[in-house]
Amino acid sequence: MTEPVLAVEGLCKRFGALTVTDGVGFEVRPGEIHALIGPNGAGKTTLIQQLCGRLVPDAGTIRFLGGDITRLPAHARAQRGLARTFQITHLLPGFTVLQNVATAVQRRRGSSFRFFRPAGRDPDLNAAAQALLARTGLAARAATPAGALSHGEKRQLELAMALALEPKLLVLDEPMAGTGREETARLVELLKGLAGGLPMILVEHDMSAVFALADRISVLVYGRIIATGAPDEIRASPEVRAAYLGEEAA
Numbered sequence: 387m388t389e390p391v392l393a394v395e396g397l398c399k400r401f402g403a404l405t406v407t408d409g410v411g412f413e414v415r416p417g418e419i420h421a422l423i424g425p426n427g428a429g430k431t432t433l434i435q436q437l438c439g440r441l442v443p444d445a446g447t448i449r450f451l452g453g454d455i456t457r458l459p460a461h462a463r464a465q466r467g468l469a470r471t472f473q474i475t476h477l478l479p480g481f482t483v484l485q486n487v488a489t490a491v492q493r494r495r496g497s498s499f500r501f502f503r504p505a506g507r508d509p510d511l512n513a514a515a516q517a518l519l520a521r522t523g524l525a526a527r528a529a530t531p532a533g534a535l536s537h538g539e540k541r542q543l544e545l546a547m548a549l550a551l552e553p554k555l556l557v558l559d560e561p562m563a564g565t566g567r568e569e570t571a572r573l574v575e576l577l578k579g580l581a582g583g584l585p586m587i588l589v590e591h592d593m594s595a596v597f598a599l600a601d602r603i604s605v606l607v608y609g610r611i612i613a614t615g616a617p618d619e620i621r622a623s624p625e626v627r628a629a630y631l632g633e634e635a636a
């Protein structure tokens with residue numbers, strides 16, 4: 387079988403007497419959307435923080451594209467292509483949508499020698515940024531200040547900025563949080579369109595979005611992964627239903 391993009395083994399994290407990540411292991415395969423679901427307090431955020439380098443695990447290993455990244459700082463992981471949305475990017479509300487994305491492209495290219503030239507006036511950066519806006523359904527909003535976007539559009543912009551980093555694995559941290567039904571449907575379609583090449587980890591409470599998007603799902607309960615499988619397997623698993631999904635997946 388092909389090498390996994392991300393391989394996590396025996397990951398443990400304790401806060402005092404509380405074991406929040408308890409021997410977690412799972413893999414992200416090339417091109418797959420791998421959803422991580424679990425009830426409130428299951429340890430999803432703590433797990434993601436360890437994957438992205440914000441928290442150091444007490445035990446276990448994280449391998450990304452074949453290299454051990456367990457002890458690497460967050461920025462070094464980002465440089466290798468591990469991008470987390472809704473955390474690593476910060477929207478500049480007074481800047482236009484285009485300028486925000488152009489700034490992210492500029493950061494990726496490391497073109498700090500052009501610091502005296504505003505990102506929004508560089509034709510190369512603008513072309514790259516325009517392409518990302520087209521990819522994320524925001525082309526018509528290029529000249530709008532980021533602060534004037536709807537909540538769902540801000541999510542699209544965050545996605546465009548994450549894509550500007552040319553990630554090799556995208557960690558989507560509750561992308562549907564706070565979005566309305568229509569916006570959720572739009573984001574699901576958008577993410578479906580991006581899928582197929584770019585592997586993603588999707589942490590999400592909205593089960594309809596999870597089941598619409600995920601190729602595989604891992605279920606985290608009390609810091610342990612109790613099941614990993616295709617959506618149909620997860621939906622049918624008595625353990626998962628008892629521990630978490632209940633009637634939601636019926």
Ligand SMILES: Nc1ncnc2c1ncn2[C@@H]1O[C@H](COP(=O)(O)OP(=O)(O)OP(=O)(O)O)[C@@H](O)[C@H]1O
Pocket residue numbers: 401404406424425426427428429430431432433
């Ligand atoms: N820095 C910390 N110090 C102490 N306890 C913590 C810390 N961070 C998280 N916890 C505890 O660890 C447990 C898991 O929290 P975590 O936020 O990872 O869960 P979660 O699955 O992301 O929950 P939610 O779905 O509500 O976001 C909780 O009991 C939380 O109170």
